[in-house]
Amino acid sequence: MTELKQRILPMVQKPARYTGGEWGEVKKDLSGIRVRVAFCFPDTYEIGMSNVGMRILYGVMNRMEGVWCERVFAPWGDMEEQMRQHQLPLWALESQDPVKDFDMIAFSIGYEMAYSNILNMLDLSGVPLHSADRHDLKNIVFAGGVCAFNPEPLADFIDFFSLGEGEDITVEIVSLYDQAKAEGWSKDAFLHAVAKIPGVYVPSFYRHEYNPDGTLSAIVPLEGAPKKVTKRIIEDLDSAYFPTDMIVPSTEIVHDRANLEVFRGCIRGCRFCQAGFSCRPVRKKSPEVLYRQAVEILENSGNNEITVSSLSTSDYRGLKELTDQLIPYCADHKINLSVPSLRADNFSRELMQKLQTVRKSGLTFAPEAGTQRLRDVINKNLTEDEILTTCANAFSGGWNNVKLYFMLGLPTETDEDVLGIAELVYKVIQTWKECASNKKRGLRVHVATAYFVPKPHTPFQWEKQITPQEYLRRCRLLKDHFYSKSIEYDYHSPDLSRLEAVFARGDRRLGPVIEAAVKSGARLDGWDEYFNYAKWYAAFRECGVDEDFYTTRGYGEEEILPWDTIDVGTGKRFLKLERKRAYEGKVTPDCRHGCAGCGASNLLKEVACDA
Amino acid sequence: MPRALFEKTGNAIWISHLDLMRVFQRSFKRAGLPLTHTQGFNPRPSVSIALPMSVGVESRCELLDFDLEGDPISNEEICERLNRALVEGVRVLRVYDDGAKLKHLCYLSCEVDLEYDNGIPEQAQAEISGLFAREEVTVEKKNKNGVRQENIIPMIKRLEISPGDSNTLVLHGLVCCQNPTLNPMQLCTAIDLYLPELKPDFARCRRMEIYDETETVFR
Numbered sequence: 001m002t003e004l005k006q007r008i009l010p011m012v013q014k015p016a017r018y019t020g021g022e023w024g025e026v027k028k029d030l031s032g033i034r035v036r037v038a039f040c041f042p043d044t045y046e047i048g049m050s051n052v053g054m055r056i057l058y059g060v061m062n063r064m065e066g067v068w069c070e071r072v073f074a075p076w077g078d079m080e081e082q083m084r085q086h087q088l089p090l091w092a093l094e095s096q097d098p099v100k101d102f103d104m105i106a107f108s109i110g111y112e113m114a115y116s117n118i119l120n121m122l123d124l125s126g127v128p129l130h131s132a133d134r135h136d137l138k139n140i141v142f143a144g145g146v147c148a149f150n151p152e153p154l155a156d157f158i159d160f161f162s163l164g165e166g167e168d169i170t171v172e173i174v175s176l177y178d179q180a181k182a183e184g185w186s187k188d189a190f191l192h193a194v195a196k197i198p199g200v201y202v203p204s205f206y207r208h209e210y211n212p213d214g215t216l217s218a219i220v221p222l223e224g225a226p227k228k229v230t231k232r233i234i235e236d237l238d239s240a241y242f243p244t245d246m247i248v249p250s251t252e253i254v255h256d257r258a259n260l261e262v263f264r265g266c267i268r269g270c271r272f273c274q275a276g277f278s279c280r281p282v283r284k285k286s287p288e289v290l291y292r293q294a295v296e297i298l299e300n301s302g303n304n305e306i307t308v309s310s311l312s313t314s315d316y317r318g319l320k321e322l323t324d325q326l327i328p329y330c331a332d333h334k335i336n337l338s339v340p341s342l343r344a345d346n347f348s349r350e351l352m353q354k355l356q357t358v359r360k361s362g363l364t365f366a367p368e369a370g371t372q373r374l375r376d377v378i379n380k381n382l383t384e385d386e387i388l389t390t391c392a393n394a395f396s397g398g399w400n401n402v403k404l405y406f407m408l409g410l411p412t413e414t415d416e417d418v419l420g421i422a423e424l425v426y427k428v429i430q431t432w433k434e435c436a437s438n439k440k441r442g443l444r445v446h447v448a449t450a451y452f453v454p455k456p457h458t459p460f461q462w463e464k465q466i467t468p469q470e471y472l473r474r475c476r477l478l479k480d481h482f483y484s485k486s487i488e489y490d491y492h493s494p495d496l497s498r499l500e501a502v503f504a505r506g507d508r509r510l511g512p513v514i515e516a517a518v519k520s521g522a523r524l525d526g527w528d529e530y531f532n533y534a535k536w537y538a539a540f541r542e543c544g545v546d547e548d549f550y551t552t553r554g555y556g557e558e559e560i561l562p563w564d565t566i567d568v569g570t571g572k573r574f575l576k577l578e579r580k581r582a583y584e585g586k587v588t589p590d591c592r593h594g595c596a597g598c599g600a601s602n603l604l605k606e607v608a609c610d611a
Numbered sequence: 612m613p614r615a616l617f618e619k620t621g622n623a624i625w626i627s628h629l630d631l632m633r634v635f636q637r638s639f640k641r642a643g644l645p646l647t648h649t650q651g652f653n654p655r656p657s658v659s660i661a662l663p664m665s666v667g668v669e670s671r672c673e674l675l676d677f678d679l680e681g682d683p684i685s686n687e688e689i690c691e692r693l694n695r696a697l698v699e700g701v702r703v704l705r706v707y708d709d710g711a712k713l714k715h716l717c718y719l720s721c722e723v724d725l726e727y728d729n730g731i732p733e734q735a736q737a738e739i740s741g742l743f744a745r746e747e748v749t750v751e752k753k754n755k756n757g758v759r760q761e762n763i764i765p766m767i768k769r770l771e772i773s774p775g776d777s778n779t780l781v782l783h784g785l786v787c788c789q790n791p792t793l794n795p796m797q798l799c800t801a802i803d804l805y806l807p808e809l810k811p812d813f814a815r816c817r818r819m820e821i822y823d824e825t826e827t828v829f830r
Contacts, residue, residue, distance in 0.1 A: 001778055301637065301641070
């Protein structure tokens with residue numbers, strides 16, 4: 001007779017995402033396995049399988065003898081319904097074994113809106129949500145990813161966090177667990193030992209105390225825990241592990257292609273950008289190594305598309321050398337090469353022309369702000385002239401599609417800045433009228449505005465978020481000034497960004513809120529089909545937590561911040577200085593035009609910052 | 612154009628038709644067998660599958676047409692190299708230099724398992740036989756033009772029923788698979804509709820073999 005899972009699969013959408021069996025998945029003989037890791041990505045298969053970090057760490061752990069790391073993703077709603085109805089606990093793809101049978105449960109968290117999925121996945125696994133309710137070494141839950149840079153909202157649920165780049169630290173953690181399991185340590189003994197690994201943060205070793213006004217009065221390290229935990233980085237990317245034998249999904253995923261990471265860090269200092277400040281210092285990979293890895297990954301995977309990835313890819317010094325080699329290889333093998341995240345400089349324009357195979361993808365800019373004044377405030381060094389020149393070239397080359405991304409609610413923003421967006425869009429349209437070589441199909445300008453979310457470890461980490469009402473007023477103001485039929489304007493409802501802002505700078509008092517929301521059915525919040533702010537609103541009221549405290553209030557510069565325990569390399573003093581310069585409208589040149597002294601280079605022992 | 616006979620079993624049955632095309636395109640690449648590409652605005656590797664199949668159906672008789680660039684390679688080697696590069700559950704059984712014209716593909720031999728968790732109900736075999744002996748059994752057929760009622764009996768060339776095990780009845784059918792097409796799962800739909808008390812707890816389907824209009828094996 002057909003077993004339960006096989007009977008459920010025909011009833012759900014895209015069943016292939018639950019079965020495993022893809023090309024390149026790692027299967028091991030259980031008899032030789034001492035540590036089993038369930039590597040959970042708190043979103044669907046299509047999102048998680050597109051994540052390079054997950055692919056790297058999957059490879060890192062599976063290269064370890066005696067360790068088997070398997071993948072787990074959040075089920076879509078239809079599958080969750082079936083699982084709950086039939087009491088079928090969440091399973092890992094490779095062995096199809098229940099997550100609760102695993103030694104370690106790891107989460108990679110890149111987005112605050114995944115928090116509900118973490119709790120829901122633990123619940124679907126039948127694993128207690130609270131760290132304090134899990135007494136054994138078995139089912140130890142740890143997490144990494146960008147969100148670990150302010151882990152406090154998850155402090156109740158995650159036993160420990162792994163900060164920064166995971167290639168080395170993950171091996172150290174899993175090896176220590178291997179020893180602990182063999183020697184029969186208690187969970188507490190393990191937590192004390194793992195806290196000694198640099199980059200490991202154990203939230204239960206810190207007591208957070210509050211003032212009557214709700215702000216933090218003290219963060220007290222307990223049991224000899226370090227006052228600060230510094231994130232880990234890989235110094236030499238050339239010799240670091242990079243998976244060239246990737247898993248090739250049998251069903252379509254979001255980024256269904258090979259992905260080649262060319263460098264880490266960023267030389268730009270856009271003051272709103274968390275990645276830009278928290279992923280420093282800049283470390284490069286050499287074009288020779290990258291070319292070799294690109295060929296290997298393409299041959300092993302059979303992919304017909306490869307993308308080069310990093311923050312601000314134009315800033316990769318070896319880009320010309322790499323693409324000079326890769327373009328002919330890709331042409332010979334009928335492979336599409338894409339280089340996103342290019343800046344509007346001359347070399348990039350040439351490169352775009354070279355890359356232009358058959359498909360003409362659109363042109364995308366993220367000026368973020370409508371006026372030069374505000375772009376200076378946020379240190380987005382993209383000028384109107386650069387945008388219009390690139391547009392002019394593209395339009396004369398036959399492009400008729402432009403996407404422009406902005407943020408509303410940036411610090412110091414006035415109505416003049418909002419209307420500046422409309423003016424810039426109008427100039428783009430004028431440019432098209434003057435330069436377009438093919439006007440038959442008309443022009444389409446897609447404008448999108450996001451609601452600014454202040455993020456930890458950026459110069460704007462203290463800023464207020466504007467109210468949702470004010471955000472909507474600015475959206476409407478802008479909309480009223482778009483006269484052309486060529487413009488398509490998108491703005492999201494403010495709820496999601498408000499919630500994101502709460503969690504981004506949240507503290508431990510948010511744990512009960514997340515739990516209450518998940519209990520009432522919040523999950524898959526990153527998906528419009530599922531996001532329901534009413535559930536969150538009710539959870540905030542139930543727990544007596546005011547969203548405004550974390551959003552519109554703004555944080556004082558002298559205030560103790562929930563994430564003060566976490567050191568990402570860029571110091572608070574530098575962030576304050578950058579904030580001051582923002583208010584003075586002063587730009588800070590990119591790192592290549594002079595080191596601004598952010599402090600991240602102190603993380604390097606063997607090599608110098610490559611900015 | 613060369614043609615491959617392949618089977619789709621195990622977890623691979625959950626791969627959809629479009630996804631399976633992609634799986635093959637990548638497998639050819641991994642196997643170092645360069646496919647020719649279609650001409651046109653968006654060149655695509657030339658692979659096509661004769662009879663698209665619903666998700667969840669197992670098959671031992673799938674046909675894939677493809678076209679290779681470069682020096683000729685023996686069919687045995689293509690078969691071997693592809694199988695080394697394919698995902699579990701998809702296996703090429705044989706490669707032919709050329710295939711018969713698809714318009715001659717006519718019948719599909721299939722099996723439908725009807726699973727009864729509390730044992731096969733008495734009279735089930737007889738009643739189901741009786742149902743398919745009628746002149747008209749109408750079920751809903753959905754396609755892109757909407758839903759319409761369709762009599763499935765003329766599309767059933769032969770049908771036998773036998774117990775598989777104590778919980779399973781197996782329908783062995785020979786049905787039309789092209790102009791018109793009967794999805795074998797419609798046999799199960801008919802039972803649900805006409806004999807609701809005999810609705811199985813679960814049903815699954817296998818494609819066994821395909822034939823031309825003279826009931827000769829089609830390749």
